[in-house]
Amino acid sequence: MRLSIGQVHRNVLALASSRSCFVLGDRLSFRMLSQQRAAGFHQTAWRGSQIVEDRGGPLTLASLEVQNRVEYGKKEKMARTGGPKPSSRGSSLNVKPRVSSSLNMKPRVSSLNVKPAKSALPKSTGIKKTLKVDEALFSAKSFEELGLPPLLVDRLNKEGLTAPTEVQSAAIPIIAQKHDVVIQSYTGSGKTLAYLLPILSEIGPLKRPMEQDNSEKRSGIEAVIIAPSRELGMQIVREVEKILGPNDKRLVQQLVGGANRSRQEEALKKNKPIIVVGTPGRISEISAAGKLHTHGCRFLVLDEVDQLLSFNYREDMHRILEHVGKKPGTTSRDILGPLARRSERQTILVSATIPFSVIRAARSWGHDPVLIRAKSVLPLDSITVPRPALSQTDANSSSPSNSVNQAAVGSLPPSLEHYYCTAKVQHKVDTLRRCIHALEAQTVIAFMNNTKPLKDVVFKLEARGIKATELHGDLGKLARSTVLKKFKDGEFRVLVTNELSARGLDVPECDLVVNLDLPTDSTHYAHRAGRTGRLGRKGIVVTICEENEAFVVRKMRKQLAVAIKPCEFTEGELVVHKEEDEE
Missing domain, CATH: 3.40.50.300 (P-loop containing nucleotide triphosphate hydrolases)
Structure with a gap:
């Protein structure tokens, strides 16, 4: 007896469905769970858009990267990533494309009969900020020229800091314009003060007079600074304490691993700091215990960000990025949650070396981020980000587009x-x-x-x-x-x-x-x-x-x-x- 192709197909599907719970159940569920966990923080930097489209799941940190690609007009790159089209897989598996509406990809989801929602991308909502660069400030001879408040300038003068470095001259005015930024400069060029000074211009006792009027409206932690090591974290704390002075140094609290956690939690409760500096593990740990509240945070700084993107910090960084600067009233089930949360904070990424993984992450975590180098400021969307190497030959290529060492x-x-x-x-x-x-x-x-x-x-x-x-x-x-x-x-x-x-x-x-x-x-x-x-x-x-x-x-x-x-x-x-x- 001969069977038609359609009959064979139906028989195979029936047999698979009847035995899947016995033969494939545990293995399949474990594989799906692994994919879901891997699609969080660590994949933001490198995975292509096909993962999000195939899975059809809710918005994650990984899916935000796809949105930024669409925002910057990179749809042709998404088509080159390979893999089955989402429309064909979605129809055969009967998966609801919950991401499709936010990606605004109408032609690719029409076969699923899903009514496209209004785009949730920042660019389409008309909130893109205008980049204003005053190149004259690149040669500023004093901090007054950069628009820092008088009290802060006086404190810097007392510490013997009278002239800004090149990266400080470029970074301070741009951060003051509320832009999300990536700061790249060689080690020892003054990157720490490049982001600390504009932050202290907005919060704390040395801020601008206009900010003093709004001080009563805000309370709690207003800046979170993440560092990959205890030494770097403690060094940043000392820099902040030196600027704030002995009377106000309690306003910064270090939360680094290796120290007594109970004492750190007591200090948070007693001193009520406005700035916390710490390592990913300790900050995530105290946050999960409900002892660190960062929902109203205005600034998130990731120092040595290329290190923080490593696999070891994935889970801790995922929690930090999901909680710092969360918009009041949003929930994790809200499809606009990740975009809404990051809109409440200003994200600053810092490192001496900026591999392409950092560029991808910056596009995912920030609104229209700007790349700042000494005497150079340009939108991050003007930088071409290559696809990950697909073979060992590509990975060993000496071309600038495929070599991480170019960073x-x-x-x-x-x-x-x-x-x-x-x-x-x-x-x-x-x-x-x-x-x-x-x-x-x-x-x-x-x-x-x-x-x-x-x-x-x-x-x-x-x-x-x-x-x-x-x-x-x-x-x-x-x-x-x-x-x-x-x-x-x-x-x-x-x-x-x-x-x-x-x-x-x-x-x-x-x-x-x-x-x-x-x-x-x-x-x-x-x-x-x-x-x-x-x-x-x-x-x-x-x-x-x-x-x-x-x-x-x-x-x-x-x-x-x-x-x-x-x-x-x-x-x-x-x-x-x-x-x-x-x-």
Whole structure:
């Protein structure tokens, strides 16, 4: 007996439906659950629009990226992402396209007989802000020219801060215009004050006179600043306390991991701060416990945002982004909830390196975001964001559009000198000692990739008469603070550390950075190198590698577009060799 194609199709569907609960039930449900969880924070930066269209679920952080693509006229990119069309899959699976109305994609959902709703995109509602750039401010000689309130300017003058840096001159006026921004500048260029000063112009005791009249209408936390490490978080807190002064420093509260959580919660209740600075895990933890209320927050700052996009912070960052600046009266079931919540806050993303994942995230989390560099301000929608690499060949491509390392270009302080020399593993510490003496360096940070060898390097340096100490994540909070204080006070000449200190560690006196182990890529090289040459000072970066690793340094030299010169240290002097031909 022969069966028609239609009969075979119906029989297969009947058999699948009758046995799905026994054969596929657990596995299918687990797979669907995994897809739902993966579609949150971590996918915002890289996943294409087909995930949202296929799933037909409610708006998430991932779906916001699709909306921004439509907003900036990138519909042709969505068609190139591949995969089945949503109209065909939606009709066969009988899935209600709850996202389609907000995406305003009428032609693609007509077969589902869904009445398109009014678009919820910011652009279509006519709230897009006009970007006003006064290029004359790029060369501002004082903070008064940038429009900061007199009380804040007086406080800065007392701290010896009289002239803004280039990135501060560009960022302060744009943030004051209420734009969501991405700040990119090399390490040590003053990015922290670039976002702190305009925030303190709007909140706290140093704000503008016009804001004083509205102070009674607002209460609670008005700014949340997220940092990936305790050291960076505590450093930001010290900057805020220094500007606020001893009488008002209680208005900023640190919420970092490794400290006593109960004391932090008590301080929140007692001091009633207007600014909280912390790590993602601790802020998310206290928020989930109902002890941190950020619904009325006006500013959300993500410092070192490229680190905060990593998988480790996904769940904590998802909660923070969903709760900070939530519009009163909205619920999680409201289809406009994510857009409404972010409309109540100003989002500021900061990093020395801005990979494409950060650009995608900024478009998802902000309204018409602006990219700010030194003497440069431009809309983020003017930057082309390539699709993720689909193959190993694409991932290893050296073209700027596919290379993540391109994000590190321009992130190095301009006043640095770069060198590299070769040595056997057992001779690296002795080479470090000769390097320190030849360059007459007084404050040195030496980087390694692992924690275990740090103690051995410190022991060998001490045996050779050089005072050294180690810093790594296994040390307790108090021990790390003590080590940093002693190093900054000059009690130790060399700080031997790992990647923990590559970001956010501010030691202005550091005049030499040494890589005892090669950084994993050019981005990590840039962040390590940025520990010296801060705020216009001169600095030297030396990489000590094995002979068979020299090609890696030459590769990073090409990616970073800087001269990393081969050298050696003989008879107490630095001897620079002739440049080798690039491979």
